Amino acid sequence: MDVIPTGRAAGAEITGVDLAGDLTPETLAAIEAAFDAHGVVFFRGQTITPIQQVAFTRHFGEIAFNVFGERWSVPGAPEIVVVSNVQENGEPVGLVRAGERWHSDMVYTATPPRGTMLHAIEVPELDGLPLGDTMFANAAAAWDALPAAMQQRLEDKVGIFDFLGRKRSIPVTEDEARRHPPVRHPIVRRHPRTGRRSLYIMRDDCTGIEGMESDEAAMLIEALAEHITRPEFIYRHCWRPGDVLLWDNCTVQHKAVIDYDLPLRRLMHRTTMGAAPTM
Numbered sequence: 415m416d417v418i419p420t421g422r423a424a425g426a427e428i429t430g431v432d433l434a435g436d437l438t439p440e441t442l443a444a445i446e447a448a449f450d451a452h453g454v455v456f457f458r459g460q461t462i463t464p465i466q467q468v469a470f471t472r473h474f475g476e477i478a479f480n481v482f483g484e485r486w487s488v489p490g491a492p493e494i495v496v497v498s499n500v501q502e503n504g505e506p507v508g509l510v511r512a513g514e515r516w517h518s519d520m521v522y523t524a525t526p527p528r529g530t531m532l533h534a535i536e537v538p539e540l541d542g543l544p545l546g547d548t549m550f551a552n553a554a555a556a557w558d559a560l561p562a563a564m565q566q567r568l569e570d571k572v573g574i575f576d577f578l579g580r581k582r583s584i585p586v587t588e589d590e591a592r593r594h595p596p597v598r599h600p601i602v603r604r605h606p607r608t609g610r611r612s613l614y615i616m617r618d619d620c621t622g623i624e625g626m627e628s629d630e631a632a633m634l635i636e637a638l639a640e641h642i643t644r645p646e647f648i649y650r651h652c653w654r655p656g657d658v659l660l661w662d663n664c665t666v667q668h669k670a671v672i673d674y675d676l677p678l679r680r681l682m683h684r685t686t687m688g689a690a691p692t693m
């Protein structure tokens with residue numbers, strides 16, 4: 415097994431591993447170490463079943479269920495959410511237009527997931543050019559780059575994260591809204607395994623900062639969201655069918671690039687890792 419950093423602010427490719435086979439404890443430990451170090455890791459050319467994807471995800475913690483996933487799971491594998499623009503009989507087969515804005519998954523829950531995994535099954539392509547990339551921003555590198563005075567100002571601040579703060583691509587039912595009251599998280603997170611700090615703040619989801627006037631908080635949220643997504647903190651993943659990619663929701667934020675439409679098809683299987691504490 416080799417770990418090849420992308421050379422960008424985040425991400426590494428792992429080669430020499432067949433995720434359909436049995437992985438030794440040593441291999442799993444090495445994958446986990448690369449995951450902790452790079453925030454995003456990916457494997458090319460994999461052929462895995464939904465069951466194998468679920469089993470691999472479980473190495474990183476018990477599976478978390480996503481509120482939207484309940485509507486689009488794979489038959490026989492309720493842990494998998496179909497993310498796709500494909501339609502059958504006029505009906506979407508999966509979650510369409512997921513994650514168009516910068517975010518970290520499920521910040522609106524008290525215990526957001528450690529990470530998320532995508533298995534690319536169909537990748538849209540135009541004249542040989544793959545479309546539908548995913549962008550990742552390294553929020554730990556963004557924290558490191560802040561001036562010390564700003565770091566001091568932010569340390570110990572607590573953000574309010576509201577499920578209803580963001581306009582979502584699909585309507586939220588009253589029941590879903592009731593199940594997700596606003597939650598609090600530190601806006602400077604410590605990685606639960608490495609201790610590395612990262613900025614945990616984004617537009618829309620983060621609606622306020624405790625102890626701060628709302629105008630001041632709004633300006634600070636805007637400025638930090640802009641800072642985190644500066645080009646030097648970005649890795650942009652260009653998908654190939656057979657990719658299995660996982661990201662760390664503490665270290666990176668992500669955003670889907672929606673630059674394709676039917677008849678170009680995109681089909682992904684997503685699994686979500688169990689909770690990581692937001693310290």
Ligand SMILES: [Fe+2]
Pocket residue numbers: 512513517518519668
């Ligand atoms: Fe997402």
